[in-house]
Amino acid sequence: MPVYYDRLAPHRSHLGQGHGFRVVFAVLFSHAFFCISVALMLGSSP
Secondary structure, rough: HHHHHHHHHOOHHHHHHHHHHHHHHHHHHHHHHHHHHHHHHHOHHH
């Protein structure tokens, strides 16, 4: 689990920090997309 490893050891390396940030950003983006899709489905249904 590189995400938790980067979060626990942010001073490990700049490369690891950048990769961890990219992974977190991708997870947040997909989570936001999922939330928007669910909101649209709930909003379109009566």
